[in-house]
Amino acid sequence: MECPATTGKTFTKLSPDSGRPLCKAVRSDAEDISIAVQAAANALAAWSGLTPVQRGDILYEVTRLLREHRNEMAAIVAMETGMSVNAALGETDAAIAQGEFMAGEGRRLYGRTLTSAVPDKYAMTIRQPLGVAGLIIAANTPIANVAWKVFPALICGNTAVVKAAEDTPATAWYFGRLAHQAGLPPGVLNIIQGYGREAGVALIENPGVDVISFTGSTAVGRQIAAVAGKRLLKVSLELGGKNPLVVCNDADLDNAVKWTLLSAFSNAGQRCAAASRIIIFAAVYDQFLEQLVECTRKLKVGPDNSDDFGPVINKRQLDNILGIIKRAQRHGAVILTGGQRLTSGSRADGFYMAPTLIENVRPHDEISTTELFGPVACLYRVKDFADALRLANDSPYGLTACIHTRSIHRATEFTRKVQAGVAVVNGGTHGSEPHMPFGGLKQSGNGWREPGTEALDVYSDVKGIYMNIDPDAAYA
Numbered sequence: 381m382e383c384p385a386t387t388g389k390t391f392t393k394l395s396p397d398s399g400r401p402l403c404k405a406v407r408s409d410a411e412d413i414s415i416a417v418q419a420a421a422n423a424l425a426a427w428s429g430l431t432p433v434q435r436g437d438i439l440y441e442v443t444r445l446l447r448e449h450r451n452e453m454a455a456i457v458a459m460e461t462g463m464s465v466n467a468a469l470g471e472t473d474a475a476i477a478q479g480e481f482m483a484g485e486g487r488r489l490y491g492r493t494l495t496s497a498v499p500d501k502y503a504m505t506i507r508q509p510l511g512v513a514g515l516i517i518a519a520n521t522p523i524a525n526v527a528w529k530v531f532p533a534l535i536c537g538n539t540a541v542v543k544a545a546e547d548t549p550a551t552a553w554y555f556g557r558l559a560h561q562a563g564l565p566p567g568v569l570n571i572i573q574g575y576g577r578e579a580g581v582a583l584i585e586n587p588g589v590d591v592i593s594f595t596g597s598t599a600v601g602r603q604i605a606a607v608a609g610k611r612l613l614k615v616s617l618e619l620g621g622k623n624p625l626v627v628c629n630d631a632d633l634d635n636a637v638k639w640t641l642l643s644a645f646s647n648a649g650q651r652c653a654a655a656s657r658i659i660i661f662a663a664v665y666d667q668f669l670e671q672l673v674e675c676t677r678k679l680k681v682g683p684d685n686s687d688d689f690g691p692v693i694n695k696r697q698l699d700n701i702l703g704i705i706k707r708a709q710r711h712g713a714v715i716l717t718g719g720q721r722l723t724s725g726s727r728a729d730g731f732y733m734a735p736t737l738i739e740n741v742r743p744h745d746e747i748s749t750t751e752l753f754g755p756v757a758c759l760y761r762v763k764d765f766a767d768a769l770r771l772a773n774d775s776p777y778g779l780t781a782c783i784h785t786r787s788i789h790r791a792t793e794f795t796r797k798v799q800a801g802v803a804v805v806n807g808g809t810h811g812s813e814p815h816m817p818f819g820g821l822k823q824s825g826n827g828w829r830e831p832g833t834e835a836l837d838v839y840s841d842v843k844g845i846y847m848n849i850d851p852d853a854a855y856a
Contacts, residue, residue: 381566386411391575393549396462396691397683399729405549408574410582413541416570417588420512420539423567428509428537435535436486441562443479443531446555450476453554457523460548462683462690462730463647468523474814475527478831481814482531485836489535502847507840509537510614511590514583516576516604517552518595519545519693520650520753526555529593530569532835541570541589543580547693549573576600584608592616593830593838595652597751598777598823605826616828616838618652618819620751621779623809624772625655626794628765629663631784635806637671640757641688643782643808645679645735648689649755652824653780653802653810656752658759659768665761672737672759673716679735681722691731692754698731701754705736708747714740718755743774751777765790773799778821780809801825 384390389407394400406412427435446453453475454468461468491506513533517525522545533540544552556571572579584592584607593616594604601617608615625643627636643655660668679688692698698721705719718736736756741748748758762768772781772794781800785791795803801820802812812818817829828838 385409385574386415391546393460393547394694395459395730396693397730399695399731402459403550405546405553405573408572408579410578410586412572412574413579413582413586414588416541416572417512417583417586419567419570420541421588423565424509424511424539427534427539427565427568430537432486432489432535432537434486435537436483438563439479439486439531439534440483442559442564443476443483445558445562446472446479447476449558453523453551453558456550456554457548458683460522460550461519461693464683464685464687464690466685467647467690471521471524474521474524478524478527478814479531482535482831482835485532485535485833488833489836489840491842496846498848500849500851502849504845504847505842506845507536507836508843510839510841511538512588513538513540513839514543514586514589514592515540516543516580516583516592516594516596517545517548519547520647520652522548522551523555525595526552528595528831530555532831533593533839534568536836536839538591538839539568539570541572541583543576543583544571544573546573546575581607587611589613591839594618601826614838615826616830617826618830619779619824620777621652621654621820621824622656622749622751622775622777623653623780623800624657624659624775624782624798625809626768626772626781626783626785627658627660627664627668628768628783628785628787628790629661630786631664632786632806633664633668633671636668636784637675639782639784639806639808640672641675641679643810644757645676645689645755646810648692648733649757650692650753651810652751653812654753655782655809656757657748657772657775658757659762659771660759661768662761662763669716669739669759676717676735676737681732681734682727689735689755691727692733693731695731697753698733701733701752701756704747704750704752705738705756708738708741708745711745712740713738713745713747716759743771749776765793769794769797773797776823779824780804780820782807782809801829
């Protein structure tokens with residue numbers, strides 16, 4: 381059931397491409413959150429009472445309908461984010477893959493059978509739902525982010541309240557409409573709109589919520605953890621990154637340039653897994669720099685399929701990026717290319733940032749330690765592998781990392797010792813698959829992993845069961 385906010389308030393969503401209004405969305409507050417949480421609580425017994433296989437069958441229908449309407453969903457994602465339709469189709473396909481994988485987990489919601497040291501005693505574990513899941517979604521890849529949280533939460537038997545990102549309200553709304561059409565029972569999935577300080581905070585503070593999953597900035601993650609800690613609420617935090625991409629002196633430089641461009645600039649750099657620290661061996665620094673700058677200057681910025689990436693999500697984010705770059709320049713940073721807002725032609729009123737490469741920055745400068753969430757990468761010159769690994773780990777974050785090398789020895793040592801939740805060889809710092817865990821160390825998260833089967837640990841409780849029997853009674 382769709383309904384307005386109890387206050388009747390709305391907010392306006394602007395197009396990142398044109399700066400013009402796209403739609404109005406409901407501006408929910410604590411009272412609306414309470415209604416949604418109560419609806420989820422009311423639906424919990426019936427939903428959790430279904431077998432995991434039955435839940436999986438329903439979620440597969442949701443996924444099937446999402447596939448059937450992938451073009452419509454991608455069109456909404458493209459409008460809300462400014463990414464091209466082709467990029468939005470890729471994000472939608474990632475959501476579909478997540479749904480198909482998690483629907484299948486209904487047949488694999490495994491517990492364990494263990495042995496006991498005591499005769500005639502049997503030990504096992506089973507998974508049980510936690511209750512109402514509060515899911516807070518980021519706007520950068522909105523439909524993939526919705527699927528990433530909703531499908532594992534529901535397959536485990538929880539009901540959910542999704543707080544949509546205020547920059548992508550229509551994406552979550554359309555997903556909810558498809559889920560309803562697919563036969564998901566009322567109250568199982570509740571989607572709320574609004575600002576984080578009003579709707580998001582109210583969701584975290586609501587005593588009816590049993591688990592929180594949040595994707596977003598480290599600063600907000602800390603606030604959520606502080607609130608959740610007061611009542612020992614289970615919380616999964618997938619936070620920011622300043623991800624290193626290392627280019628060794630034996631790297632295939634053409635391949636390294638290709639993946640640096642994709643990792644740093646695709647989706648306008650709006651990925652927690654974006655490569656924002658490019659660490660290059662001194663022996664190949666000048667050659668790699670020349671190739672990278674040349675290719676960066678050829679990138680096309682705009683909302684069309686022929687463009688390499690689109691705008692950042694809103695003006696506030698754009699202004700923040702530009703401000704940090706200016707402060708870096710005052711401290712000696714050198715802009716190799718980019719560094720400015722793009723305002724020519726049809727981009728005049730949009731939130732477009734030029735692809736930017738910067739050098740002569742120190743590892744602990746603001747620009748080296750702050751997630752910008754934009755198409756900006758800093759370059760660092762190092763002497764050898766030891767220096768590269770040391771610099772890669774010299775960061776408050778630890779989400780993803782990549783190394784480009786032809787040496788199996790360097791590749792193995794790097795993937796073992798780099799402080800990151802994901803390590804890649806000869807590829808990019810981004811790109812997750814639905815069956816693989818994703819998450820980070822240090823300020824990039826609090827230890828939980830989503831998606832993959834590891835997401836089931838976020839959204840379920842493991843209960844230990846012991847059964848004591850009397851064998852003689854079997855023959856009585």
